Amino acid sequence: MKLSVNFSGLLAAVQLMEPEEKGGFSLEYEPTNIDKLDLELSVGKDVELKDVEIDSGLLSYKGRQVLLYIKANGNSARFHVSDCSTLKSMRSSGRFERYVVTNDTSGEFIVSNGSGRGETKARLKVCQNCLRQLNYKGCNTGSSIYPIVQNFDLNKFFSTYSSFFPHMPQRQAASAQTGYTDDWQRVSSHYKVEKEFKCEECLVDMSKHRLHLHTHHINGVKSDNKPSNLKVLCVDCHSKQAKHDHMFVAHDIRQLINDLRQEQGLLNQLSGWNALLAVADPGLHGAIHACQQFGTKLPDVGYYVGDEFGELVAKLELAWPKHKFGIAVSNHDREEANNEGWNVVSADEFLANYKSQASNLRW
Template sequence: MKLTFNLRRLMQAIEVMEPEKKGTFTLALQETHIDKISAELEQGKDVELKDVEVESGLLSYKGRHVTLYIKANGSSARFHISDCSTLQSMRSSGRFERYVVTNNTSGEFIVDTSYGETKARLKVCQNCLRKLNYKGCNTTTQIGPIVQHFNMVEFFSTYSSFFPHMPSRLAETAKSGYTDDWSKVSSHYRVEKNFECEECKVDMRSHRALLHVHHISGVKSDNRPSNLKALCIDCHSKQPKHEHMALSHSERQTINDLRKAQGLFDVLNEWQELFDYSDPGVHGVLHACQQACLQRPEINYFVEDNFGELAARLELAWPKHKFGIAISSNDIDDARNNGWDVVGINDFLDSYKSKSYNLRY
C-alpha cells in the first residue's frame, strides 16, 4: 500500500520556533510486527474442528472471533458463525473434513473446485443465525432478507464485546477525505456542544476521547456546522455505513456507566430504547424477550456484594427475580456467588422458552 506523507506543517512549525540549530529528519522504512495468528486467520487457516472453541455460542480460535467453513465443498459451502446444530452434529459424528477458520471480513472465501482453488462468496448458515437469534431471525424477523444482506463486518462488530482481539480491518478508524484542519474543527465543535452527545444526550466531558464528530452526509471534506454532529462512540458506531466501528466491551460499559450516572436510564418505557442503549451482542436476547412477552429488563445493572460494593455488571437484569444476562464470564461467576442466577446469551437463547416464564411477571 502506498503511503503519502506531507511534512509541510511540521517544517513550518520548526520555522516558527526558530531553533538555534535545525536537526535533520530522515524517514526510514521500519517493518512492524504482525501477529502470526492474525495474519493466518486473514488468509484462512486449516484446523481440526476440535481446535475451534465456543464462546457464548460464537466461534473462537485462540481468542479471535472467527467463521468456519469446509473448503472442499466449493462454492456450495455455507460458512458458520456459531456453534449451530450442524456443527454439533459434525462434532459428534467425528467428521474429518478440511475445516478452515478465518476472520477475513471481505465476504470472500478460498474454496476448492475441479479447477483448483478460487475465491467465492458463500452464504451464511441459517442454523447459525437462528442459534444467535441474529437480528431476531428466530423470533421477530424473516430470515431470508438477513441471509441475503448478511454483512461480515457488521456481524463481527455486533459481537465485538465478546473477544479481546478483533479483525484488523475493523480497527481502521477512518478513510481519507478529512481536511487538514479537521482536528481543530472537530475540537471546536465538541466545545460548542459542551461535550454532549447530540443523539443520546450523555455528557462526555470526563471521557472526551470517546466523543466523536460525525459527518452527517458522509462527505468528510464538508465541515459546515449543519453537516456535523457530536456523537459518543456508541451512537457513532450505529450510524449508517459505520459497521466498521467495533467497540470494546470496556468502551461500551464506560458509555453506559455515564448514561446511568446521569439518569438517562431512569425511564426506559419502550423496547426500542433498550435496543438503542444496550450492547448489540445481547440484541438477540432482547428480540426473544420481546416475542415471549417478558417484562422489560434493566440494562447495565450493578450487582452489589454484602458490603455494598460492585460485585458484577450485568448487560440485562430482572432485579425482582435476581436473574440476568452477562457477557463477561467473570461477571457471571461473581453474580452467582452473590446469589443471582446469571447466564450468557447462548444459555439463555437455548432454554428461555421453558425456563423464563416467571419473567413475564
C-alpha cells in the same frame, strides 16, 4: 543467509539528476503492528473443528472472532459464524473435517474447484442455522430470515459482537486518503466544545472521557463539515450508525458508557424496547428481540450487583432485579453474580431455552 544489496546503480542515477540537496538512505527492518496470527487469519488458516473454541455461542480462535467453512465443498459451501446445530451434529458424530478459519470480512473465500482442478474464489452464503442460533436481527422470533441472509454483511456481524472478544480485529492501514479535510481536528474539537461534550443521541456527558466521544458526518461525506452535517456521538452510539460496520468497540468501553448513562440518570426511564436496543450492547440484541417477542418485562441495563458489604462485584448488561436474573457478557461478571445468589447466564445460554428461562419474567 546474509542479504547483500548493491544500490550503486540507484545512487549513480540520483547523481545524474543533480539534486539540490543530498539525502541519506538506509535499509532497515520495520516491524508491522499486525500480529502474525491476525495475518494468517486474514487469508485463512487450515484447522480441525476441535481447534475452534466456542465463546458465548460464537466461534473463536485464540481470542479472535472467526468464521469457518470447508474448502473442499467448493462454491456450494456455507460459512459458519456460531456453534450452530450443524456444527454440533458434526462434532457429536466425530466428523472432524479440515476447516478454514478466517476473519476476512470481504465475503469472498478460497474454495476447491473439485476433481483436483485447483482453487478459486467464491462468494458463499451464511449458514441459516447459525443466524437462528443467535436470533440475529430477530430472525428466530418474528423477522423473516430470507432478507437477512440475502443482505448479510460480515463487517456488520463482526462489529455487532466485537465486545465479546478480548482481541479487536486488526487490519492493515488503507493506503487511500481518509477523506477528512486538513482542518478536521480543529473543526471536530470546536464542535464538541459547542455541544458541551454530550452525545446528541443518548445525551450522555462524556466530558471526562473525551477520547470516546466522536464527531459524526451525518451524510457520510467526510469533507462536508457544515454544522448541519455534524453530530457529536459517544463511541457506542457512533458504532450503531448506518455504514459504520467497521467500528469495533471493546466490552469495557461499552460498559463504561453505560456506567456513565447510569450515573447521569439516563437509563432510569427507558420508554420501551426500541429505547432499550439503542443503549444495550448490540451483541445482546438477539436476546432482547426474544424477550420482546415472549413478552417479558423490560430489563434494567447496566445493573450493578453488590455483595453483603455493599461492594460492587458484577455488572450485568441486562437484569431483572426482582427475580435476581440477568444476562452478562463477561464470564467473571456471571460467576460473581451467581455467587451472590443471582441466576446470570450468557446470551447464547438464554437463547437456547429462553421460553423456559423467561417464563417468570413476564411480571
